[in-house]
Amino acid sequence: MFWILKTEPTVWSWQQQLMKHVTTWDDIRNYQARNYLRTMNIGDLCFFYHTEKERSIVGIVEIVKTAYNDPLDDNFSVVDVQTKISLSNAVHLSTIKATEELKNLAILKQPRLSVSPLNTEEFNKIIELSNTSFTL
DNA sequence: GCCAACGTTGGC
DNA sequence: GCCAACGTTGGC
Numbered sequence: 001m002f003w004i005l006k007t008e009p010t011v012w013s014w015q016q017q018l019m020k021h022v023t024t025w026d027d028i029r030n031y032q033a034r035n036y037l038r039t040m041n042i043g044d045l046c047f048f049y050h051t052e053k054e055r056s057i058v059g060i061v062e063i064v065k066t067a068y069n070d071p072l073d074d075n076f077s078v079v080d081v082q083t084k085i086s087l088s089n090a091v092h093l094s095t096i097k098a099t100e101e102l103k104n105l106a107i108l109k110q111p112r113l114s115v116s117p118l119n120t121e122e123f124n125k126i127i128e129l130s131n132t133s134f135t136l
Numbered sequence: 137g138c139c140a141a142c143g144t145t146g147g148c
Numbered sequence: 149g150c151c152a153a154c155g156t157t158g159g160c
Binding site: 006008029030051052055093111112114 | 144145146147148
Binding site for chain 1: 153154155156
């Protein structure tokens with residue numbers, strides 16, 4: 001499956017992710033987002049989206065450990081992700097909005113949901129828009 | 137179990 | 149930095 005993970009670049013940025021390689025995706029405190037985390041499988045790919053001023057998809061990470069209890073709060077879960085690649089060109093929210101094939105993205109309908117799924121076609125479309133050579 | 141009040145998120 | 153939209157909390 002494919003996902004979009006949102007992060008505030010002032011809190012956790014792609015630059016930091018690139019340096020750490022494998023990280024725990026934590027601090028999810030929303031039940032819908034948590035439930036999506038719990039359905040993730042090893043090998044699932046996630047776009048890394050910067051909120052705030054950037055509002056762009058900038059990279060891809062891969063799920064390397066499925067959901068386990070958040071050590072800070074048993075009601076929530078975390079997953080481990082591994083840095084995969086940087087996109088050649090970031091894909092801005094305005095581009096996503098302007099693309100017919102992406103009009104059903106959860107990110108547009110529920111702007112506050114920090115973890116959301118997308119299908120293969122949507123994943124490939126975003127890869128295409130980013131001008132990145134990446135094959136599944 | 138409803139819903140008003142409150143807190144948070146994220147686009148603009 | 150503002151504020152609309154939405155999720156959560158807690159009193160009843």
